[in-house]
Amino acid sequence: MHKTKILSRWLILLIIAALLSYAGWYFTRKPPVEVEVATITRGTVEATVVNTRAGTVKACRRAKLAPAVGGQIIKLPVDEGDRVKQGDILLKLWNADLVAQHELAKQQWVTAKSRQREACIMADNAKRESIRTQQLVAQGFISSQRAEEADANAQARQANCAASAADVKRSQAQIEVTQANLDRTILYAPFAGIIAQVTGELGEYTMPSPPGIPTPPAIDLIDDSCLYVTAPMDEIDAPKIKIRQEARITLDALPGQTFAGAVRRIAPYVTEIEKQARTVDVEVNFTEGSNYALLVGYSADVEVIIDRHEQVLRIPTQAIRQQSKVLVLDQHDRIEERTIETGLANWAFTEIISGLKEGEQVLTSFDNEDIAAGVIVKPRTNQS
Structure with missing residues (x-):
């Protein structure tokens, strides 16, 4: 009977010690690392190529006009910014x-x-x-x-x-x-458009450019009803681009807006501005019409769509680590490392062929050194 009491006391003491140890661990443990995750869903993945340097918005027709002979200006009925019709008089000499x-x-x-x-x-x-x-x-x-x-x-x-x-x-x-x-002695508008620049005043003497000696045009006329973008593409990407391929155009002057386009021309030669920067100029039409106010000369970027897969499994490209590995969360928020097989990819999304299922969550942030396989983490959905 005495021994039974002693054992009971020891058992109580052990239980108390265990509870105290657990409490100490519980209140002093590190909280789970908070990580950004993305849920695997179905969507569109595109393979694209983009320009290496800023492109430029240009007009389909632009004429730098000057009278065929020299003379004194006696009539100048247009100013910069005026709109003219085909056949209107722009300038007249004595x-x-x-x-x-x-x-x-x-x-x-x-x-x-x-x-x-x-x-x-x-x-x-x-x-x-x-x-x-x-x-x-x-x-x-x-x-x-x-x-x-x-x-x-x-x-x-x-x-x-x-x-x-x-x-x-x-x-x-x-x-x-x-x-x-x-x-x-009379300068007529060869097409309808807007006057971009007028060089000369009433009473001044003007003359055409001599051969080999460029001089400013008397009238710079732009047909802004038809615009396109010319952009340099890396010579490695150029063979992938074809006429009439779909493209997206973005402008620095209009952030947040994207314009639909289509490839209209691919230069038949490589431009060598620097020995390490060989490019091919590609021209892209605006396919949404011209009911938006764009200025000739705007800087622009072009993204040509080479291929597109619809309704495929995809994950953010930033979630893929070296050797096609990703970190996946199990049902207990524990990290698991997997190797995946990928398809089409761009800077935003990558197509998943195998290795992941719809609805699973993958890590998109790896900046914490405590992140590794087997670690329990606290997920935070990546809203981007």
């Missing part, structure tokens, strides 16, 4: 002498036309007279010599009529020459 020459040419044409009419009337009359003379000769009323003279006169009059017609054509050509000279 051309009073050419206008006078043009008027003289028109008057000469009128005179030549009148002379032609007179000559041809006389030729018709001479021809009829020759016919009557031939009839009188046949009847024996006059000599054959008179008939020959009448026929020669008719032929001469007909030649004069033909020469007058040639004079009319020459006068018409002279009018066209003087009109062409006049047109060279």
Whole structure:
């Protein structure tokens, strides 16, 4: 009986000591490491390529215009920012002498036309007279010599009529020459657009650029109804890009906005700006229309979609560690390391072929050195 009491006391003491030890461990233990996790879901994964340097928004048509001849500006009806229609006058040079020459040419044409009419009337009359003379000769009323003279006169009059017609054509050509000279002093809009730049003022002298000597254009006209982006792609990525492939365009000036596009041209040569930076220029059209206010010259980035897989298992690309390994949480929030097989991938998401199931959670942050297989952690869903 005495021994039983002693054993009971020892047992109580051991239980108390165990409880005290557990309490000490419980209140002094480290809390579970908090980690960011992402739930494996189904979605779209795309393989894409992006430009190596900033691209540029350009207009499908842009003309740097200057008159074909030099002269003094006497008319400048447009300002920078004005919208013009095709055929509108943009600039006019002093051309009073050419206008006078043009008027003289028109008057000469009128005179030549009148002379032609007179000559041809006389030729018709001479021809009829020759016919009557031939009839009188046949009847024996006059000599054959008179008939020959009448026929020669008719032929001469007909030649004069033909020469007058040639004079009319020459006068018409002279009018066209003087009109062409006049047109060279007037600058017309070759297409509808917006005036980007005007170089020169009323009364100033302007002239076209001599060969090999670039000078500022008198008028810089942009057709901003059609825009595209040109961007340099790495030479390694260029063979993957094809005409009409879908693309996304982003602009530094419009953060948060993405524009749909399509590849319209791939340069047939490699640009060597630096020996370590060889690129191929790719042009991408905007496919959403042009109902947004974009400025020619905006910097832009292009992401060309090479391939796309819909409704596949995917995880954030940042969750994949070296040698295609990921850290997965079990039902007790314990870390488990797995090796996975991947498919398409980009900077955001990677397709999972095998190794993971829908609904499982993978770690996306590894900055804590205590994170390892077998460790219990506290998950925090990654909202990005």
